[in-house]
Amino acid sequence: MTVACTTLEEVRENIDRLDQHIVTLLAERSQFVSQAAHFKKDTDDVKAPQRVEQVIAKVRALSEVVGANPEVTEQVYRAMIAAFIQQELAEHAALGTAG
Template sequence: MAVTCTTLEQVRENIDRLDRQIVALLAERGSFVSQAARFKKDSDGVKAPQRVEQVINKVRELSHTLGANPDVTEQVYRAMISAFIQQELAEHAALTQPTT
C-alpha cells in the first residue's frame, strides 16, 4: 500500500526505493529467462507468442486485482518481454552453436 507523501522529496524517495526493488526483481526474472533458454529447441520456442499473450492476460488481471492501470502494466510487460526475448535468443544461439 502506498504511503501518502507530504513533499515531492518523499515521493522521489519512495520511487527510488521501489526502483531498487524493481531492478532486483528484473535481475531475478532475467536469471530464470537465462535458464529457460536451455530448455527451448529453437528460436520459435524462445519467441513463444502464445506464452507472451498468456503472460499479458495474466498481468492485466493482476492489475485489476491490485489496483494498477492495466494498460500501463501491459505496455511495461510487452517492453520487458521483448527485451528478455532478445537476451534469451542470444543465449540460446550461444548454447546451440557448435563448438570447434
C-alpha cells in the same frame, strides 16, 4: 501499502526505493530467462507468442486486482518481454554454437 507523501522529495524517495526492488526482481527474472533457454529447441520456442499473450492476460488481470493501470502494466510487460526475448535468443544461439 500506499504512503501519503507531503513533499515531492518524499515521492521521489519512495520511487527510488521501489526502483531498487524492481531492478532486483528484474535481475532475478533474468536468471530464470537464462535457464529457460536451455529447455527450448529453437527460436520459435524462445519467441513463444502464445506464452507472451498468456503472460499479458495474467498481468492485466493482476493489475485489476491490485489497483494498477492495466494499460500501463501491459505496455511495461510487452517492453520487458521483448527485451528478455532478445536476451534469450542470444543465449539460445550461444548454446547452439557451444554444444
